Amino acid sequence: MSRISKDPEIRKNELVDAAEALFVAEGYENTSVSAIVKRIGVAQGTFYYYFKSKEDVLEAVIARVFDAAIAETASVINDTTLDAAKKLVRLIQIIFTLKDNREDFFRYIHEDRNALLHQKLAGKLLDLLSPILTSIIQQGLHEKSFSVEYPSETAELMLVIIGYLYDHPHEESEVSEKMICAVTGMLEKTLGIAAGKLKLNI
Amino acid sequence: MSRISKDPEIRKNELVDAAEALFVAEGYENTSVSAIVKRIGVAQGTFYYYFKSKEDVLEAVIARVFDAAIAETASVINDTTLDAAKKLVRLIQIIFTLKDNREDFFRYIHEDRNALLHQKLAGKLLDLLSPILTSIIQQGLHEKSFSVEYPSETAELMLVIIGYLYDHPHEESEVSEKMICAVTGMLEKTLGIAAGKLKLNI
Structure with a gap:
């Protein structure tokens, strides 16, 4: 050695x-x-x-990309001054700033030849964020501001929608604006909160 | 030649x-x-x-997998006896029976090495089904049974959710049951229809 x-x-x-x-x-x-x-x-x-191998160091690369984001979400979750809706908005903002610091890496995983890597990364992100979003939904239920059956499954589906928006930034800004509104509306309806309550700045 | x-x-x-x-x-x-x-x-x-190439015949394989399903959706869309909610249920059932006739093919595209093919196939299916679901939503708006802003963007997002359920059949039947209920609830809320209106038999 x-x-x-x-x-x-x-x-x-x-x-x-x-x-x-x-x-x-x-x-x-x-x-x-x-x-x-x-x-x-x-x-x-x-x-x-x-x-152990090249695969092993790749795992470490991926883990590091998410480490900062996960640490940031922990501070949001533990912030007792924020209600559930505000925590959700913050969580989505953290997801959308993930690629700001690693533009090269995120461009790279969107190349055709890295389709498997992209799939694994998306799966890993979903696994990491699902329990966090579930806890936010549970807080909302406790506060009686959210109305959701099946909190953990709904958290997973909400993240799939957010992930889709994240992975498919539309070229024309008008289309993108409409898509953000459609996602926002779908999340608000899913949580049973008033239209306009979630103000996503993404 | x-x-x-x-x-x-x-x-x-x-x-x-x-x-x-x-x-x-x-x-x-x-x-x-x-x-x-x-x-x-x-x-x-x-x-x-x-x-022209091996890629070209692959496109033909993919197109053929979808041809029958697309033809079937056309007959649903043109059925004037069905309201929008019934058409949606039928559309989802068509999507979920897609793999029944081509089990080998669908198992194959879920292998790690075929991640890119899977991604392209999912994208193609989304492109094909989005206008069909949009027309169903527009019928529902016309019938005043649905309440949706941004019909085409919402159709796309609904298909992403349905696609996620389609691609991630859970092993334990209890989890799967909950996930189907969560998807159904999310779709009902998104469309602004009463809980229990969509009866998915998948």
């Missing part, structure tokens, strides 16, 4: 950085473990000290 | 049959044009008389 001279967390992060940059630039398929280690000048053994 | 001894439509169909069978058995990537022509004993030139 190669000598680990840096702090392990820093070294691991460097490997994830290098992998992400290469996946975006060259494509996941075309990136080898040796290209990743070469980029930061470490031995192949260093890579295998931290990761 | 090779001699075309059979009726062109029959021959073309044979090629589509052979391509579909091989794509399912061997995978799209692993199927060559020469394997397709070999399966039915014709020359390579015969293939290129009908199709």
